[in-house]
Each structure stands twice: as C-alpha cells, then as structure tokens.
Amino acid sequence: MTTIAIGPLVLHTNNVGWQPSKASAFAQGESLGKAYPATVTGPGGLEIDIELFMSLDGEGMVHCPNPATVPADYTRLAHGARLGVYIDSDGHWTVRQLRLLRFSASERWGNPTKTTLDELDGLLGGSVKELMSSLGAIEVGPKSVVLGTRGDDLAMRWFSDEGPKLPLSAYVLTRVLPIYQALN
Amino acid sequence: MSAQTNPYPVILPESLKLGHLVAALGTFVKATAWELGERFNSALAPKYGPDWLYDHFHDKYTPNLHDPDFVIQRHPQDSILWEALPPYSWDLQERFKRARWTRNRWEHAAAEQNMNSFINGVDQIKRLAEPLGLGTRDYAPELLARVKTLQISGGVLPPSDLELELERQRQEAQEARDAAAHAVRAATAAVADARAMGKVAEEAAQAKAEAEQQALHAEAEIRRLEDELRHAAKASRVALEEPADVLHAGQPWGDLPLGARTLSLKANMIDLMDQTTQTLLSEQVGEVAIQAAGKWLAFMPAGGRVHLTPAGHAAAYVGGQYIYLGRLDVDAEQAT
Numbered sequence: 001m002t003t004i005a006i007g008p009l010v011l012h013t014n015n016v017g018w019q020p021s022k023a024s025a026f027a028q029g030e031s032l033g034k035a036y037p038a039t040v041t042g043p044g045g046l047e048i049d050i051e052l053f054m055s056l057d058g059e060g061m062v063h064c065p066n067p068a069t070v071p072a073d074y075t076r077l078a079h080g081a082r083l084g085v086y087i088d089s090d091g092h093w094t095v096r097q098l099r100l101l102r103f104s105a106s107e108r109w110g111n112p113t114k115t116t117l118d119e120l121d122g123l124l125g126g127s128v129k130e131l132m133s134s135l136g137a138i139e140v141g142p143k144s145v146v147l148g149t150r151g152d153d154l155a156m157r158w159f160s161d162e163g164p165k166l167p168l169s170a171y172v173l174t175r176v177l178p179i180y181q182a183l184n
Numbered sequence: 185m186s187a188q189t190n191p192y193p194v195i196l197p198e199s200l201k202l203g204h205l206v207a208a209l210g211t212f213v214k215a216t217a218w219e220l221g222e223r224f225n226s227a228l229a230p231k232y233g234p235d236w237l238y239d240h241f242h243d244k245y246t247p248n249l250h251d252p253d254f255v256i257q258r259h260p261q262d263s264i265l266w267e268a269l270p271p272y273s274w275d276l277q278e279r280f281k282r283a284r285w286t287r288n289r290w291e292h293a294a295a296e297q298n299m300n301s302f303i304n305g306v307d308q309i310k311r312l313a314e315p316l317g318l319g320t321r322d323y324a325p326e327l328l329a330r331v332k333t334l335q336i337s338g339g340v341l342p343p344s345d346l347e348l349e350l351e352r353q354r355q356e357a358q359e360a361r362d363a364a365a366h367a368v369r370a371a372t373a374a375v376a377d378a379r380a381m382g383k384v385a386e387e388a389a390q391a392k393a394e395a396e397q398q399a400l401h402a403e404a405e406i407r408r409l410e411d412e413l414r415h416a417a418k419a420s421r422v423a424l425e426e427p428a429d430v431l432h433a434g435q436p437w438g439d440l441p442l443g444a445r446t447l448s449l450k451a452n453m454i455d456l457m458d459q460t461t462q463t464l465l466s467e468q469v470g471e472v473a474i475q476a477a478g479k480w481l482a483f484m485p486a487g488g489r490v491h492l493t494p495a496g497h498a499a500a501y502v503g504g505q506y507i508y509l510g511r512l513d514v515d516a517e518q519a520t
Binding site: 003005008010012013014015016037038039041042043045047049051065066068069 | 202203295296448450452453454455457459462463464466467471474486
C-alpha cells in the first residue's frame with residue numbers, strides 16, 4: 001500500500017496487487033496477462049483509475065483500463081496515450097520512450113512527444129531523477145545512455161522486484177499531470 | 185516597538201480539504217511565531233537596545249522577528265532569547281524542536297499531510313504555546329473542535345485520545361525511520377569512499393550495519409503502531425449501536441439516515457476511495473476495507489458511491505433504491 005505525491009496529484013496503490021487480466025491494445029489483438037491497479041487523485045475531486053498491464057510475452061503498458069470511468073476532461077487518456085513497458089531479455093524492466101503528452105486545453109487533445117529531464121523537472125516542480133531513483137529506477141535518461149541504442153528519447157530501466165510503482169508514476173507524470181496543468 | 189494585536193487570528197477550516205487544513209495550521213504557526221517574536225522584543229529591547237536582533241543574530245541577513253523559521257527552532261542554551269522565556273529545560277527545548285518539525289512538514293511537505301497529521305500538528309504547536317503562556321494556545325481547542333465537527337458531519341468518528349497518541353507515536357517512528365534511512369545512505373557512501381581510498385572499511389561497514397538495523401527496528405515499530413491504531417479505531421466503530429444493526433446485506437435501506445461519509449467503491453482496486461482526504465480506506469483502516477469492498481462489489485460490480493455511517497454500515501443506490509451492503513468490520517471478519 002503506497003501513496004506517491006507527483007506534483008499536486010497522488011498515486012495510490014494497495015495490497016490487492018497483480019490480478020489476472022486481458023487487454024486489447026496490441027497489434028496481435030487481445031492479450032492475456034496480469035494487471036496491477038492503481039488510482040490517481042487530485043484537487044477538486046479528480047479520480048482516475050489506471051493500471052499496469054503486462055502481457056504474458058513481456059510486453060506491457062500503463063493505461064486507463066475502463067474508458068467509462070475516465071473523467072470527461074481526461075478523455076484523451078481513454079483513447080491511447082499509453083506508456084509502453086517492456087521486460088528485457090536480462091530481466092530488467094524498461095520504458096523505452098518516456099514521452100510527454102502535449103495537451104491543449106482548448107482542443108482537448110494532444111499527443112506524447114519527446115521530452116527532456118529538465119522539462120519534466122519543471123513540470124514536477126522537483127527532480128524526476130530523484131523521484132524515480134527513490135522508487136527503484138536504476139537509470140533514467142537519454143535512450144543512448146540507458147539502453148545503449150540510438151535515439152534521443154528519454155528511457156528508464158529498473159529491476160522488476162521494485163514493482164509497478166515506477167511505470168505507474170511515470171504515467172502520472174507524463175500523461176495525467178500535463179492535462180491537469182493545462183486545465184488549471 | 186510596542187506589543188500589537190496578533191495579525192493572525194485563528195482560521196478555522198471550512199472543510200477537511202488539504203488547502204483548508206494548510207491555511208488553518210499555517211496561520212496557527214504564524215500567529216504563534218508572531219506572538220513569540222513580540223515576547224522576545226519586549227523582553228530584550230529594553231536590555232540590549234532596539235537593535236538587539238541585528239546585534240546578536242545578524243549573519244548574512246538579519247532575521248525577521250516574526251519569522252517562524254527564526255522563532256520556532258531549538259535555541260542554543262546560551263542564546264539571549266532564553267532571557268525572554270521560562271528557564272531553559274530539555275522539555276521546553278524538545279517542544280521547540282517538535283513545533284519546528286510540524287512547521288517544516290506543513291511548509292515543505294504539505295501535499296503529504298492529512299487530517300491526522302493536522303490534529304497532531306495542532307497538538308505540537310499547542311504544546312509549545314502552553315508553557316510559554318502564549319495567547320495562541322487558545323487556538324488549539326477551537327481548531328480541534330472544528331475538525332471533529334467536520335469529521336462528524338463527514339460520518340467519521342472523532343479519534344479517541346488513544347488513537348491520537350498512537351498517531352503521534354507513529355509519526356515519531358516514521359521520523360526515526362527516515363533518519364535511519366539517511367544514516368544508511370551516508371554509511372553506504374562512507375564504505376564506498378573508504379574502499380576507493382584503499383582504506384580498511386570495517387568501521388564504515390559496521391556503521392552501515394547498525395544504521396540498517398535501526399531502520400528495520402523503526403519500520404517494525406511503525407507496523408506495530410499502525411496495527412494498534414487500526415485496532416483502536418475498529419473498537420470505536422464496533423462499540424457503536426445504530427439502527428442499521430438489524431439489517432442484512434441486500435435488504436432495502438429504508439428510511440434510515442444515510443451515512444454522511446461518501447466514498448467511491450472501486451472495482452479495479454477492490455477498495456474504497458475517500459475523496460475528501462484523498463486516501464484509500466485501506467490506508468486508514470487496513471485490510472478490512474479490501475475484504476469488505478470485495479463483498480460489496482457483489483451488489484455493484486462496477487463500483488460506485490457508498491454511504492458509510494460512523495459504525496461502518498454501508499448503503500448504496502442500486503436498482504432504483506438504497507440497499508444495505510453490510511458492515512465494515514463484520515464483513516471483513518466473515519471474509520477471512
């Protein structure tokens with residue numbers, strides 16, 4: 001059971017933990033796997049259900065599992081904007097593209113694009129690296145540094161033992177918080 | 185400078201929302217610091233002159249006489265400020281220290297605070313204001329009474345003295361754990377430094393082991409206190425008698441008054457979310473919330489709004505009428 005403050009938002013998890021689940025966001029259609037539920041709350045009664053879904057083949061995502069429960073202002077989250085999570089061959093879990101949702105309050109829409117740690121620090125009002133490290137991240141930074149591959153997206157790597165708090169927090173930071181900030 | 189009316193009259197929270205609690209506690213701290221600053225000035229200016237603050241405390245800057253950061257802290261035993269206070273004692277020094285912790289928590293980590301830490305914070309500031317004879321000591325009963333009224337109107341039992349004491353101990357244990365975790369990090373760095381310099385790292389390694397032991401001990405203490413706290417709260421709930429005691433799960437709620445505390449029953453987490461305090465019920469009452477939620481979801485699989493009475497009786501609008509879902513602690517016992 002944990003609460004993690006991410007700016008004005010709070011990520012809640014409890015002891016229910018991983019549950020058998022299925023999701024249909026992958027190219028191969030519906031996938032079986034397991035899901036770790038969480039809830040994000042914020043000022044003004046904001047409450048959004050999210051989950052980390054991991055398919056049996058090691059591919060996963062953080063998303064809003066039930067569009068019907070997503071508040072109207074946050075409908076964008078019910079239409080994609082998922083955060084991809086992968087299990088590497090060496091057992092580490094990674095977010096290969098930590099992108100920031102550019103949300104326009106007037107258009108009620110936006111898409112995730114490349115970002116930097118500085119930009120995310122500004123959004124959080126603190127050090128994203130410190131936050132993620134405190135949650136167990138081995139490394140957060142440019143893809144070339146974290147994964148040794150080409151590209152200047154941000155990436156994040158951690159041990160699976162650290163649990164689902166990392167990708168869930170990353171989702172709140174890069175998907176929910178930008179909408180909250182744009183609307184307030 | 186002559187004594188003036190405190191510019192920070194008590195602010196009573198209008199709800200249990202964090203912003204209201206921050207305003208109320210922040211004002212209490214500022215009012216106390218203001219009055220204490222006046223006390224210092226009236227006692228020290230005649231003896232040391234009108235520039236006593238500059239003369240004795242100017243470093244890079246001269247502190248503000250009413251700044252909580254300056255006023256509410258552990259003052260060195262040889263500080264002239266003690267001339268304006270009751271005789272120096274370890275107990276009074278501790279009260280300054282704890283009041284400062286409260287101020288820091290609500291200034292620097294306000295987002296992590298809640299109703300319980302508010303009650304504890306009010307108590308800590310009151311514990312400082314009382315032996316100093318400050319007028320702001322009278323703020324505390326008003327603040328606590330208001331929070332209790334808000335709790336009751338939200339359908340929550342006011343915490344008993346035992347619960348308050350346990351909550352205070354829990355916060356202290358958390359501070360001990362944080363200090364131990366800091367010591368572990370420092371010791372780990374020291375071990376690495378010693379190794380890097382080719383020195384024998386035995387001492388540093390021992391310090392690290394001791395710090396880890398302390399962290400484990402503090403963690404265990406927190407768990408124990410949380411358990412005790414939950415048992416105390418459960419005892420308070422179970423001892424209550426309410427008209428809904430005679431109902432069975434699934435029966436119409438009828439004309440009984442609905443519990444004023446509303447929570448959202450969450451199908452995804454099998455738990456209940458209290459939007460007022462932004463906490464899961466399982467954080468407040470433990471596993472019983474998850475066990476009861478699991479049973480209540482049988483009546484409303486998608487979740488939804490639940491009304492909870494002080495005794496833990498739950499009702500929800502299902503199929504065009506309010507029905508009785510069950511009782512928090514009883515349903516949890518049956519689920520195990």
